Every structure is written in C-alpha cells, then in structure tokens.
Amino acid sequence: MKRPILKKTSGIVMIFLMSTLTAISQNAYTKLCLDAISFEKAGRLDEAAEKYSEAIRLKPDEWTGYKYRAKVNLERGLYDDVIADATRALDLSPNETSLYEIRARGFHEKNMPDRAIDDFNKALPGPGSKEKGSFMTYYHRGRAYFSNKQYRDAIFDFDVAASSSPGQWNSEPDIYIYRAQANLELGNFSGALSDLDKFLDLRPDDLKALFLQGYALNLSGNRAGAGNTATKILSLDPSKGVLYSGANLLDLFDIEARREKAQRLAREAGSLLEENSSAISKSLSSMRINDAFKNLDTAWLLLPGLTQEDMTLRGKIRADLFKVYPLMKTKPEISEFVRRYMVQASSATSEKKYDDAIRLYTTTLSISPWVPVAYYNRSLLYELRGQFRNSISDMEQYLALAPDASDARSAKDKIYEWEGKIRETGLEGQAYKPGVINHIESGSYSPGNYAFAMAFGGTFGVQLAKNPGLADLWTQSTNGATPDYEYSDKLPFLFSGDIEIIARPVKRIGIGAIGKLSGGIGARTKIGEVRYMMNMGTMQYGGLLRYYFLVGNGAEKPDVYLQYSFGKSVLNGYYGIATMDGLVYDYSYMKQYDASDFFHNAGIGMGGKVGKRTYLTLSLDYFTTKFDKITWEVTTNTANQEDVGSTGTLINTQTGEDLNANYNGLLLKFMFGFCF
Secondary structure, three states: OHHHHHHHHHHHHHHHHHHHHHHHHHHHHHHHHHHHHHHHHOOOHHHHHHHHHHHHHHOOOOHHHHHHHHHHHHHHOOHHHHHHHHHHHHHHOOOOOHHHHHHHHHHHHOOOHHHHHHHHHHHOOOOOOOOOOOHHHHHHHHHHHHHOOOHHHHHHHHHHHHHHOHHHHHOOOHHHHHHHHHHHHOOOHHHHHHHHHHHHHHOOOOHHHHHHHHHHHHHOOOHHHHHHHHHHHHHHOHHHHHOOOHHHHHHHHOHHHHHHHHHHHHHHHHHHHHHHOOOOOHHHHHHHHHHHHHHHHHHHHHOOOOOHHHHHHHHHHHHHHHHHHHHOOOOOOOOHHHHHHHHHHHHHHHOOOHHHHHHHHHHHHHHOOOOHHHHHHHHHHHHHOOOHHHHHHHHHHHHHHOOOOOOHHHHHHHHHHHHHHHHHHOOOOOOOOOOOOOOOOOOOOOHHHOOEEEEEEEEEEEEOOOOHHHHHHHHHHHOOOOOOOOOOOOOOEEEEEEEEEEEEEEOOEEEEEEEEEEEEEEEEEEEOOEEEEEEEEEEEEEEEEEEEOOHHHHOOOOEEEEEEEEEEEEEEEEEEEEEEEOOEEEEEEEEEEEEEEEEEEEEEEEEEEOOOOEEEEEEEEEEEEEEOOOEEEEEEEOOOHHHOOOEEEOEOOOOOOEOOEEEEEEEEEEEEEEEO
C-alpha cells in the first residue's frame, strides 16, 4: 500500500508546485504590464515598451503583451514593430478583432492603405451590430480611404464617425479637415467650407485649414472671402508675404501653379549641382552654385506644403540649401523682410522675452532656412528654457551651414555641455506624444509603386513543344544529305531580348506594351566542307496586363506580380547551304521563311529597387505561339539562277498538308527598369 500512497502524494505535490509556479509567473507578468502602463501614463514610452518586452519574454504565448507593446510602438512611430506584434497576437488570439485595428493603423502609417482598409474591415462589427464604440475605427478607416484617394468612401466613414459621437470631435477636430479635403477633391465646395468652418471654430489659427478655406472660397468665386482669409494667413505666417501680397494676393491659392514651379526650380537646382561637380573653372562653379541657391530659395517659398509629396520635396530643398550655402564664397544677404524679424528677435531677447524671441527666430527660419545666426541664437534661447535637445539640434544646424566659423570649436563644446545636462537631469529618454509621429514613406522603387515604368532585358529557357513539321522540313531541305544528323526538338534552348513599357492607372494594376526578339529554333550540321543550316527567329509585340501583390509595400521585400500578355508573333527564318570561302561562309543556296500568328505569355515574377528610380525583376514565363502556315522564297541558288524569286507555302510532301512550327516553352526573364 505504501507505493500507491507515495505515487498519489508525489502527484499532488507536482500539481501544487506547478500551480504555484504558474501563479508566480502570472503575478510577475501582471506586475510587468502594470509597470509598463505607469510608464505609458508618464509619457516614458521607451521604458514602457521595454517592460512589455520583459513580460513577453516571461510568457511568449500570452497575446496581451504583444497587443500592449504594439499600441506603445504605434505612438513611438515604430510601425514595422506594430505590424509584427499585432500579427503575432492574432496568431495567438485570432478572434480578438481589436488587434486588426491596431495592425491596420500600422499599415496606414506605413502608407499601405489597401492593407489598412482590409484590416479595418475585419475590425468593424458586422451588419446589424449594436456596438457603439466603433466610431474611431470608422474615422481611421476613413483616413485610409482618403490616403487611397477613395474620397466617397472616406466621406461615408467620416459621416458615420461624426454622427456616432458628436462630442468626440471637439477635442479631435481633424475629422472635419479630412472630410473637407475629400469634398474638395470631389468639387463639393459648400460641404468643404462647412467642415472648415467647424474646424476653425475650434482651431482658429490653423494655417492648413485657413489655406484650404481660402482655396475653396477662391474656386467657388468668393474672391472677397478668399482675400480676407489670405490676409489672416499672412498675419500668422509672414513668410507667405515674400511672394504674395497686393494685386497677386490670391495667387497664394493657386496650388498647382505653385507646386509645378517649385518642382521645376528644384530640378534645375539639382542639375546645376550635378554640373558643378564637373566644372572646369572656379568662376563657372561659382555661377552655378549661386544660381542653384536662388532656385532653391524661391522653390522653398513657393511650395504649398499640403501633401506628403510636398513635404518630401521640402525636405529635399532644405537639404540642398544646406549643401549649397557652405559652398558660396559670397554669402547671400538676408532680405529686409527677414531682417525685420531678426531685429525684433534681438530686441525681445534683450528684454528677456525669450518665448517671443524664439517665435521670431522661428519665423525667420520659416522664410529663409539658411540663416546660420538664427539657429545659433535660437539654440541659446532654448538653453534658457531648459530645452536642451532643441538647443543641440539648432547648434548642429548652425555648424552644418557654417562649418568654418571662427566659433565652431566653442559651438561644438556647447553641444557636449548640453548632452551632459540631459544625462544629469534624466532627460535622455525621448518624450513622445501620441498622434504627432510623422508618416514613414515606403522605400520601394518597384513598378508596383509608381505610375510609369520602362524595362529592358532578356530571357533564356527551354522549348517544350514538339516540332515534327520542322523535322520534316529539315529532311526535305537536305534531300537526305545529312543521314547522320536528324532534326531534334529535345529541350532546345530558347533566348530573347525584351522591352516593357508599363503604366499603372490604378492601385496594383499595370497595363502596357511589350516587344520581344527571340530565337532558338533550328538545326545545323557540316558534311565535309559543306554546312547545312536552318534557323528560325521571331518578333513579338502586343499588350500586357499585370497585377501587383505589393508584398510588404516593397519597403523590405520585392513586389510580386502576375502578368499576362497577348499580341502578334512574326516568324522569320531561313534554310541555307554554304561552303567556307576564306574566313566566312559563302551561301550557294538560301530559302527565306515567313509567317505570323498570335502569341500568349503568362508568368509570375518579383521585382525590387537597386537605385533611386531603378529596379530589377525576375520572372518565370510560359510562352506559346504556333505558326500554321509558313511561306518561302528562294533568294540564292548559284546552281539554278532561274529558281531565284520563286515562292510558295511549306507543305508535307507525303500528306500535302501545311507544315507548322511551334514556339512554346518556359523562360526565365531578367529585366532592368526605370520608374517615374
């Protein structure tokens, strides 16, 4: 009896120990999560994320830790991590629909609206649901629709969100400016102005909303109202007054003209900088640098700054200004318009009105972002306010613009001093605020992300179809002169040179044209000094249809696509008998072949970037065409000149039927392309 009692006792002890360890583990997991939540509330998101990571390491199969960390990473702007954590949590808890919304927001911030919309659809309750808390999901899906230029769908979602919780938008009025922009895109000026009025009631000095209001008023014919709005914009953002005032005040709202001119000037500046690298004289180099600076300075003021593309170009213009300014031997004078704010900033500093001085230097730099002393002075003002990170950033800008300044050494030492103060005060951890993280642009340069692409390349592969007709033709042509060499169609190699031109009118769909020169069908042998040769080549041209899967939006993985093309295939070939005449063959008999028919080509491929606007693709294609009727013409016959010029159709001499030729095989295709 002792042994069963011992076993039973051991079992109870094991269960107790396992239960105790599980409870301890669960308590530790919960404590880590609670600590992380405390860090979140304090704005210390880096530390919160680390605590959640510890919790996940403790219980890697518990989905909640991944969810909590994904939400923190959403605020930190780590959108790849958001997507990865939400996906892992969904693997562990596939029925938790809130995870789809978190992942959708990550996709949206990664500029992947299709993926975001798909996940938002899964996060929303089904038809007939009485759930009331989904209005924010509609709002975020509306933003994704807006990014995808599906403006009517966006307006529908914004309407649902606004009507479901009207009071919510008093603190988060961005819904009105999104809906206003969607209505502007659809030409609904009254709807746009109504939403802009609501937004400006809550944020009366918002420059973007004021600009959109003036734009809508101007387009709807209310020039007086547009003029009043323009005047208010100039009072809030004096930089606009450099180019727009008086008679041309309303040109402020000519968005397309401003954007087009800014883009042109930025391109010209870029060309000048490239040409400068190969300048053969110092005077020529100086002229190019000065001209580039003038173009960039004007482009900076012209660019509307409303879209993500505008902001990307603005960053490029600023970077080029920082590249050009240090190269200029004679530095440009600041305008009287800018000098006014510099003098006022200096006066405010003397009166210890430091916040006013910071604001005035900021205005200076919004007009002329290349003024070194403005960065230097503002960095010292930030120091007085204890904003050491801003001080470091501004001093670094100063040194970038004036690397050879006499006080460069002391400026660098100030940076080291501020870094020490950050460590002493415990401010080294960056404080994040939800909702202000910038969008991350996709790094893809594959044709799936661009409106137009052109590629060149080639293929090699193997012929799959049998060609008994060509075997019969070979036998007929050689008249039994090659008994030891019969025509063979056992996996002969195929090859081609290709060109593709692709336009992408809608997301994921590409249409275009292709051209292909190919060869590989034929036979040849040599008997004594005589060579017998038969060769077939084809030219294809037609249209293509391509569907892009956009795996990972092309940012980290290549785009995968399916493609089908169809068109006309033209065959050109010959049969010849030649003897060696010195170093080359001299043909004593030549017969040319011609045919045409349709071709079909289907394939799967993938492509990714190799440069700023260049990409490579690799695809596996199945190609097929069949020529049912082949005509011939004798072009050379030294033994019988009267035979030259005779024509006919290739037939099987035994059956009297037309001979045919197949071109059918698997091809591996490499293409190098350019995207625009």
